[in-house]
Amino acid sequence: MxxxxxxxxxxxxxxxxxxxxxxxxxxxxxxxxxxxxxxxxxxxxxxxxxxxxxxxxxxxxxxxxxxxxxxxxxxxxxxxxxxxxxxxxxxxxxxxxxxxxxxxxxxxxxxxxxxxxxxxxxxxxxxxxxxxxxxxxxxxxxxxxxxxxxxxxxxxxxxxxxxxxxxxxxxxxxxxxxxxxxxxxxxxxxxxxxxxxxxxxxxxxxxxxxxxxxxxxxTESEDALLKANRDLERSNSELIRVQKDILRIEEEKYQLQLAEDRIRASALIEGQEEERRRFARELHDGIGQMLTGLKLHAEKLGQTQFTDEKQRERFNQLVRLIQDTIQTTRQISYNLMPSVLSDFGISAALNLLCQQTSQASGLKINFQGIEKRIALSQAIEIGLYRIAQEALNNVVKHAGAENVNIRLEQNKNSIILQIEDDGKGFLIRNLKNKEGSFLTQNGIDNIRTRTQLLDGSMEILSEPDHGTTLEVKIFV
CATH class of the missing domain: 1.20.1330 (f41 fragment of flagellin, N-terminal domain)
Structure with a gap:
């Protein structure tokens, strides 16, 4: 039974x-x-x-x-x-x-x-x-x-x-x-x-x-108890093995999820950069050429005689407007994908970025870089350039600084980008929310994401009224 x-x-x-x-x-x-x-x-x-x-x-x-x-x-x-x-x-x-x-x-x-x-x-x-x-x-x-x-x-x-x-x-x-x-x-x-x-x-x-x-x-007999103990020992060993296997599987799953997140973020950023390159080409080769042709036609038209001085003044204003439009189009195309980055490398691109930002914002920006061109991949050059762009944008908008120092340094196996300002600073703990993740309103999350995709590290040092230092280290 x-x-x-x-x-x-x-x-x-x-x-x-x-x-x-x-x-x-x-x-x-x-x-x-x-x-x-x-x-x-x-x-x-x-x-x-x-x-x-x-x-x-x-x-x-x-x-x-x-x-x-x-x-x-x-x-x-x-x-x-x-x-x-x-x-x-x-x-x-x-x-x-x-x-x-x-x-x-x-x-x-x-x-x-x-x-x-x-x-x-x-x-x-x-x-x-x-x-x-x-x-x-x-x-x-x-x-x-x-x-x-x-x-x-x-x-x-x-x-x-x-x-x-x-x-x-x-x-x-x-x-x-x-x-x-x-x-x-x-x-x-x-x-x-x-x-x-x-x-x-x-x-x-x-x-x-x-x-x-x-x-x-x-448990009613000693022999049965010994046998049960041996069975329990075997069961415990099997359970430990199973627990180790479960922990290993969970760790692999976690690493796989991290890899998928990085691939997804990398694909998004690569898509953004490709779209920027495409827009820059279209602005420069399409609209820019059309505006240049329009300017040439306008200049030829300016050789004719005007019966009224007001008409001549309006025509001159039109030519100036066309020239301003051409300059703005070129600036937008450059901001989307600077040609100096691919032509002369990251050091020259950062130097020009500092000059342009200084002229636009009135800040005193000092750049210390490497004179010769650094042999870096296109992904690292674009990543470092975008990080510097985001950091300078944060300084202009939020830091209230007067002086900014940017340093690009190459070591044996790494590239170090450091941005330091003498602004109002902040408390590092205020950058985190309740879940402990970085907020995005100041661009910190964008910088952190790009740094992680380049297998690098990021460090922020700041205190109220003592400025802020951002250091990004990329291993090459």
Whole structure:
């Protein structure tokens, strides 16, 4: 009778255990499937956004070539006007029909807002496309081509604005899918915990009770007690081994999570820097060139005679405004991605940054760097430059300082960047909130994140009315 009960209990516990493991396995596989599916979707979203961004670039390039062709101005652009126009049209058709050819893959999507945006874009695109075709038609007269060019230039800003809305909508929907994945992942984690909790109640607790009864029976004899002690020793050894395995697994999981966070943050920062480089190129090569051409045309127009001195003054104001706009565009392009950083290295870039910041803010900024160029990777140079930018911005906005000293030093295996000011300072403990994480309003979190991504260390020394010193050390 006792043997039947033991078999029945053992069978019941085994079934419970198998079912629990099956549920945990299914939840794990389901989570992996959803994560993989979402990653593939986000990858496709990135491709679609790239094509949409290329559409904006192509429209601007075609408009520039149209201006040059209509004005019969010589240019060195190696791209064929017909080829660019064909690629522009085909990409627009693929985006509008929601079937985008990317290599050997066909990317599709479903979105009511995007369909409505592409519907608004269609007539604008057709108008520009027809105008570009007329400009490219050698059989039309110059006046007809100029009329077509006016239509193209009137509709291009509308086209660019709608394409911007489309790109932002793609990004918004991609972010929404990512948030949905996070919610599903939370649900799966909670379900897994509940299953494990039920497993503890329905399996491990009965096993413990059965073991307790067996031990109590074995204590009736000395031999049984010795045998039970040996069993307990073996159980303890196994339990210790299991505990060590659990601790090791938890540590690996924690390290994996840290690595994933660093990869995600690194990808975001790299994406930001790439977008800055792209914007800088577009400002310099696109708008900057167009403004320069506008200035040249204005200067030629200034050679004509004006009947009224007021007209001459207004014209001079217009030329000055164009020059200020060109200078502002160049400054914005430089701030996005300074060319001196790639041309002459981090030391020259920091020196120029100090001069520009000093001129703009009125602070006395002293830079002590290395005269020769330091052989560093592009990632380290950009990271150090952005850290210095953020630190100087904090000094200008919050420190109330008069003097700032910046020092760049190279040791045997490290690069040290130190920013010191004589401002009002602060208490270090005020930088932390209740959870102990650094606040972001003063840019400290941005500096800390970039330092960690470069495998470096950051130290802040400050006291009220005694200034602040920030030291970043990057190991190379």
């Amino acid at each position: 006792t043997e039947k009960v033991e078999k029945r209990v053992a069978g019941s516990l085994t079934r419970f255990y198998v079912v629990a493991l099956f549920i945990v396995a299914m939840l794990t596989l389901g989570g992996l499937y959803l994560i993989r599916k979402t990653i593939m979707s986000l990858n496709y979203d990135g491709r679609v956004v790239n094509v949409a961004g290329r559409q904006r670039m192509l429209s601007q390039r075609l408009a520039k070539l149209a201006i040059l062709k209509t004005g019969k101005i010589a240019y060195r652009d190696s791209a064929d006007f017909d080829s660019l126009l064909t690629v522009w049209k085909e990409s627009n058709q693929q985006l509008a029909t929601r079937k985008l050819m990317v290599g050997s893959d066909i990317v599709t999507w479903k979105s009511g807002p995007l369909d409505e945006m592409f519907a608004r874009l269609e007539p604008v695109f057709n108008t520009i496309y027809q105008g570009l075709n007329k400009i490219n038609d050698d059989n039309l007269s110059l006046s007809e081509k100029k009329q077509a060019l006016d239509i193209v230039l009137q509709n291009e800003p509308v086209f660019l604005n709608i394409m911007n809305d489309i790109v932002f909508q793609f990004d918004k929907e991609s972010f929404a899918r990512l948030k949905n994945l996070e919610r599903i992942e939370w649900i799966l984690d909670i379900m897994t915990i509940l299953v494990l909790f039920a497993e503890g109640l329905l399996i491990f607790r009965p096993v413990v009770n059965t073991t307790r009864r067996a031990v109590r029976l074995l």
